Amino acid sequence: INEALLELNHHGKGPVHINVPISEPLFRFTTGELPKVRVITRYQGLNVYDREYTGLIERLNNYNRRMIVAGQMSLIYLFEKKYSKLLYKHFAWLTEHTGNKIVPGIPVKNFDAALYALPEETLEKMVPDLLITYGGHIVSKRLKQFLRKHPPREHWHVSLDGGVADLYGSLTTVIEMDPFEFLEKIAYLLENRTTEFPRIWENNTRDLPEPEFAYSEMAAIGALVKSLPAPAALHLGNSSTVRYAQLYTLPEEVEVCCNRGTSGIEGSLSTAIGYSVCSDKLNFVVIGDLSFFYDMNALWNTNFGCNLRILLLNNGGGEIFQALPGLKMEDKTHRFVTATHKTSAKGWAEERGFAYLPVHNEGELTEAMATFTQPEAYSRPMLMEVFTDAAEDVRLLKEYYHQLKK
Ligand SMILES: Cc1ncc(C[n+]2csc(CCOP(=O)(O)OP(=O)(O)O)c2C)c(N)n1
Structure with a gap:
């Protein structure tokens, strides 16, 4: 089509006819098929029953390789012991200094160096099926690369504002809710069974030496x-x-x-x-x-x-x-x-x-x-x-x- 007449509703005053050569701005770019799309579903909290969340919890329990990455936050959240005990063992917890103290138990913090040092065969065993994130910025480019290269099956981001930020290119679910309330909620919904995944992360990162640099x-x-x-x-x-x-x-x-x-x-x-x-x-x-x-x-x-x-x-x-x-x-x-x-x-x-x-x-x-x-x-x-x-x-x-x- 070289030229076409487009009908536009001009300020609600009825149709206006404009002569627009629509092939021109397209520069003959053609698309063979529609791009693949990923649906990102938003849940407004787990309390507000605007969406049935039992499926979410079922999937949470079915995954064996679960990771939580906590980004930048400027606060110290003191989890009560009962929650820490229920939550800690189920996930590999990753955070950086800029995250302050916002995870229960002891998180993995040296993952950037680990992702550089470990061989690919080992890294493949460290890929999560389910990634849950909260907090803001993550500094480590290697973590971003790692998760983009090995996308999790699902990525849920939990935040009060419900904003969509697809940092790892695999976001599937946005949970509009205070992340700590979310964690304390799921603490009681997680089935009590042991999974190897957190241990794999712990074992592979524990022995990396802290650097001792010459003057620099x-x-x-x-x-x-x-x-x-x-x-x-x-x-x-x-x-x-x-x-x-x-x-x-x-x-x-x-x-x-x-x-x-x-x-x-x-x-x-x-x-x-x-x-x-x-x-x-x-x-x-x-x-x-x-x-x-x-x-x-x-x-x-x-x-x-x-x-x-x-x-x-x-x-x-x-x-x-x-x-x-x-x-x-x-x-x-x-x-x-x-x-x-x-x-x-x-x-x-x-x-x-x-x-x-x-x-x-x-x-x-x-x-x-x-x-x-x-x-x-x-x-x-x-x-x-x-x-x-x-x-x-x-x-x-x-x-x-x-x-x-x-
Ligand atoms: C407002 C703004 N301008 C430019 C940049 C791009 N930028 C990122 S790091 C950097 C250099 C920082 O140098 P320095 O403060 O000496 O820190 P160093 O990298 O040596 O640790 C610049 C210009 C930025 N991040 N923000």
């Missing part, structure tokens, strides 16, 4: 995480910092805040400072140099207190872009993509009344970290600037991952 960004984050006084709030900037922190075990009493999934590197310093003003804990902000300088104006305000401690990882540019696999850059591209620079925060930090701790090597790191993490009140906020070599950081990171495969 990763080593600085590791040193901080290991000496964090509790209770404390840990603010993680995008993008390498939030990934590197995930490599270490974090004390349970440390709450983790992150702008992940909202405004990227923008405003992470401002948000952290705002939070620290209302917090009676020590607030540690781990931030890359681009994110810091992008938002350095945040230090201009005068309301922050002595509970603010900023760990600035200065490797002279955006490290994440150097670490990305497959992004080889020529000199000029490298300069513009990673935004290389030679700026230090010293002048600005001292101007704003911070105690300034510069670090250039392992010895200085150990010494400065002792002051930086001392729990006693201090008369000034602190800024510790750790200078590292971006190429060396990336080399050490790759080395760590390679030796995991051995």
Whole structure:
């Protein structure tokens, strides 16, 4: 058809005839068959009986390989023991530091490293049939890749707003409900039988060694995480910092805040400072140099207190872009993509009344970290600037991952 007359109802005033050549915008693209579609069903809670949910519970009980992935949430949910006992054994529970404490029992947190290290035959045994998710953002690209490559038979997402976010490309069900209410509800509906699946995940991830890095960004984050006084709030900037922190075990009493999934590197310093003003804990902000300088104006305000401690990882540019696999850059591209620079925060930090701790090597790191993490009140906020070599950081990171495969 070259030209066709389309009839449109123009503002309800009866039909209008417009001459539209409809072949033109289609550029002769033809489609042999209709695309395959996946129906996503929404349940409005398990209490509101707008939809029969017994089928849902039946399927929940029939699957043997069940996984729950809890994404970013800024809260601590204390499950009563009776619920934890009923729920824990049925699922492989996965979460990241940015999820804080929102699962019953002890979750698997080092899955990103495990997914890299384990051979394909082992990984195939770790694929869930049923995936249930709640919470927001997930940092690990490997988990996204793994679940997209091995889609579960069903993916249910539980959230209060009932929004549809098909992160793994296999969403089948949206349950519009508070996730904790959902879990406590199904706790009593799960048939009491043992399944191997959670154990498989536990066994395959338990013995992965925590990294011990030579002087680098990763080593600085590791040193901080290991000496964090509790209770404390840990603010993680995008993008390498939030990934590197995930490599270490974090004390349970440390709450983790992150702008992940909202405004990227923008405003992470401002948000952290705002939070620290209302917090009676020590607030540690781990931030890359681009994110810091992008938002350095945040230090201009005068309301922050002595509970603010900023760990600035200065490797002279955006490290994440150097670490990305497959992004080889020529000199000029490298300069513009990673935004290389030679700026230090010293002048600005001292101007704003911070105690300034510069670090250039392992010895200085150990010494400065002792002051930086001392729990006693201090008369000034602190800024510790750790200078590292971006190429060396990336080399050490790759080395760590390679030796995991051995
Ligand atoms: C507002 C905004 N602009 C740009 C980006 C793209 N981006 C992602 S990470 C990054 C570089 C971050 O560099 P840095 O803060 O030094 O952290 P590093 O990667 O070195 O840890 C940029 C520009 C973003 N996420 N958000």
